[in-house]
Amino acid sequence: MKFSDILIKPILSEKANAQQDKLRRYAFRVAKKANKLEIKKAVESFYGVSVVNVNTAVAPTKTKSKQTKTGIVTGKKSGYKKAFVTVAAGETIDFYSNI
Numbered sequence: 001m002k003f004s005d006i007l008i009k010p011i012l013s014e015k016a017n018a019q020q021d022k023l024r025r026y027a028f029r030v031a032k033k034a035n036k037l038e039i040k041k042a043v044e045s046f047y048g049v050s051v052v053n054v055n056t057a058v059a060p061t062k063t064k065s066k067q068t069k070t071g072i073v074t075g076k077k078s079g080y081k082k083a084f085v086t087v088a089a090g091e092t093i094d095f096y097s098n099i
Contacts, residue, residue: 003042006034010095011082023086026093030083032058039083047093053086 010016011027019025030039036054043051061079065072087093 001031001034001038003045006031006038006042007046008080012095019084020092024089024092025084025086028083028085030056030081032079032081034081034083036083039085043085043093049091049093050088051085052088055084055086057082057084 008029008031011029013027016027019027026043028039028043034042036056039056040051040054043049058081059079062077063074064077065074
């Protein structure tokens with residue numbers, strides 16, 4: 001698996017930003033088949049930081065339904081995998097440099 005296929009996008013939320021400031025922990029949405037070692041190598045090669053720890057979590061699929069004129073329509077929201085990457089002390093990842 002290529003490094004560009006492993007990291008899908010960074011997660012930028014209030015909780016993720018708070019963890020970046022306090023714990024040096026960054027959240028990414030990653031491929032479901034990626035393991036911790038592949039995620040670590042991908043982050044180190046893309047951002048040039050040394051990774052101390054990688055934690056992963058799988059968000060399950062959810063069923064969604066909505067009321068329309070023709071009745072109730074049901075569907076699925078696909079699941080995804082998140083990776084929480086802790087970098088070494090004194091190092092940071094700047095997501096906003098390309099804006």
